[in-house]
Amino acid sequence: MPAGPRSSSPRHCTGMMTNQEFRARAHELADWMADYLEGISAYPVKPGVRPGEILARLPLLPPEHGEPFDALMADFKQIILPGITHWQHPMFFGYFPANSSPPSVLAEMLTATLGAQCMSWTTSPAATELEERVMQWLRGMIGLPESWEGVIQDTASTATLCSVLTAREARSGCAVNARGFDGSERFTVYCSTEAHSSIEKAVRIAGIGRQHLRTIEVDEAYAMIPASLERAITGDIVEGHTPLAVIAALGTTGSTAVDPLGDIADICARHGLWLHVDAAYAGSALLLPEYRDLLAGIERADSFVVNPHKWMFTNFDCSAYFVKDREALLRTFEILPEYLKTAERGEANNYRDWGVQLGRRFRALKLWFVIRTYGVEGLRERLRSHCAMARGLMERIRAEGDFELLAPVPFNVLCFRYHPPGLEEPERLNTLNAELMERLNSSGLLFLTHTKLNGRTTLRLVIGQTSVEQTHVDTAWEIIRRTARELSR
């Protein structure tokens, strides 16, 4: 048992694992992987561990000599696995999913084996060109303008940072990159009160400052109010600020509210602001023609992010970032030290110049595997079934006398709370729902998370897991109802 510090360990090997052993272990893991995914429902979704429990079971010191793989796998199963939150569990309804799928996992096996760096065309031509092509596919699949170009980032946090930085450089004529801020730029950035925390992070990193991020009020559906946005912009202009950029949400994190893109684009056009669309989660729904009108006005936006690693069955990390003006992006990030110069410059994309990081994984492969295995229609069917299950549950929540929906359900995220008749004190309702969530998640039977909407503690239930079916939703709802009613007794 590897509890406590390890003073010595049996000498096993100090060299490499042989290829013969690697082959045998890879087959062993292939079975473990299939067994895990097949039997995943048997795990508690969220583990019942306390902070520090796993840490205490891991030796304080690394082994001096190599250990056999069997020991490693035994510890993986006995120490690590019991502390894992099972994101691929069909009863995982929390946050936004990070859903994967069999073809995506298979592609990750190949990516890991190739171990290729994808910073430049030269460092892996096929990776670069496959990325170019699958980004074109995705662009068409979700209805972005054909002239836009795409690049895979790690996360929407990074994509949004890239967008804010590109806006900063486009507006300053690359002066901030060159000389830094000198006090002559007084940029302000705008998003709704419901927008994602990564925007504040980006504004801080970019040197604009949290105080210059204006959070615009939302309507009863939690969507940005365009008139309030315009008022904020004109007010800032009067006060000598330079309004720089708006980040519109196509699906907020709290309730997947959709900001009115067309109206916002009009305002941006009138005042010369950059417009970034954060569709990290709900952007996948644009695969469905019935959602396509949400994109009206996109041709006047500047950039767009959607994460196939959230709701398109592709392993994290895979964040698809699209831009109208590639040159503006390159001017923001391009660096050309001698040791990175290659003959093919100008003839091919060097994606290291399309973002923050130099090193890049071969992330296009898994997206290619997913799109081809499902087919566009297969993806649509799956997303439609998620949205249909969400609408069904919405009706059932509405029909209950002691639950209430707290937001519209445009996609597949349900925001609701338990609200037993007669209990009207806001803080007691909040506490009750926080307790309800805690009790639900502690059961290990399902996992959901919360947000606050208008000060009300809100349970969020996201029906977007790869393997979620109606039976899981039915079971979850039964557990939620039962637990809530037990709690209020």
Added chain:
Amino acid sequence: MPAGPRSSSPRHCTGMMTNQEFRARAHELADWMADYLEGISAYPVKPGVRPGEILARLPLLPPEHGEPFDALMADFKQIILPGITHWQHPMFFGYFPANSSPPSVLAEMLTATLGAQCMSWTTSPAATELEERVMQWLRGMIGLPESWEGVIQDTASTATLCSVLTAREARSGCAVNARGFDGSERFTVYCSTEAHSSIEKAVRIAGIGRQHLRTIEVDEAYAMIPASLERAITGDIVEGHTPLAVIAALGTTGSTAVDPLGDIADICARHGLWLHVDAAYAGSALLLPEYRDLLAGIERADSFVVNPHKWMFTNFDCSAYFVKDREALLRTFEILPEYLKTAERGEANNYRDWGVQLGRRFRALKLWFVIRTYGVEGLRERLRSHCAMARGLMERIRAEGDFELLAPVPFNVLCFRYHPPGLEEPERLNTLNAELMERLNSSGLLFLTHTKLNGRTTLRLVIGQTSVEQTHVDTAWEIIRRTARELSR
């Protein structure tokens, strides 16, 4: 053959791949992976493709309906693989390696299958606590102060950006995060002329500006000259700047030169500057006691980065970032929206607050697998063998009349050029060596890259690949000598 746009594709499936098929395919890939690594020497290291060649073979449109996995694998083998630069090839001597190893690839299989998000403790307790422990292991293994704390970032680009931002916030009392730059900060940042391009990128992103990055001259070993650093700092103070941070290289990208850390730390202490140590590549050598004196002065530094994904047999991405003052890092990046609040705050690490991105892969697992499979001594043996091979080749280059070493060889990177007697015109020598590299790389037999040192085109040969053995180095050197002499005839 998927050449040209696809108008239709046979209907195969529109749902998920069954678990049964996944299992079979995972086994199929297990064999492919082992076959690939076993037979990797048969591939040309760098593919002989032209820009656009792969792209033209990929259909313009995605398939409407799902395709069978066999079709996918056939295209992977026929279209993608011929366009891959084989980074795991033992004859890959370019850039810095992105070396992986069998246990690391096996761990990636598990990571991909679990598909867990590691942004908070709650979102995967075991991932968080394993990350804490393996960072403690690594900290001890390379001799960093015990009070420092570590977090896995994706790349050294990101780690260095984190460091510059933390310096900015520490120095401004978090004012830049809060109000943005208002012209009262006139920060300057320092690194050597040989430092990595990611520093300029970080200074640009952080709003400090490229013009405020001072590149300090280097000595004949390409190490920063401390007196020049101090002169630059005092000069900037006189001119009203606020010297903010120094980035010292422990192994530059060009020639793995080591800046004198102790002297630089003295200067930083005297003038109150932040000190970040970029040991992205050569930091792995600190596993060897014989290199440990390079760290003298580290206790006065503020942060340190080493990439196990370069020279510690761990798949990209895995960049280990260590900081002296955790709170300063958290103050820079912490964000706490309602939907991310969890009960365990304060009792456990939430690594999303330790860097730029919110979403995070479970990257600790592969590092744990690598350290335990090799053992610390096993890693040391492997690194020592790389350095010994490099010293051996250094002697052979020295012994040749028509080659010359262009930099010291502190680790396992050789900087040299072909210099036939009598040819002294600098530009002709540069052209000759650029042609030599092009011819070598086009052969597919080996792959190396270049840099410029003192204006001289320099071939860089890095002996750090996981599976590189003496025979590969011998062969490479024979090919280089032969090709050079054929070229000059």
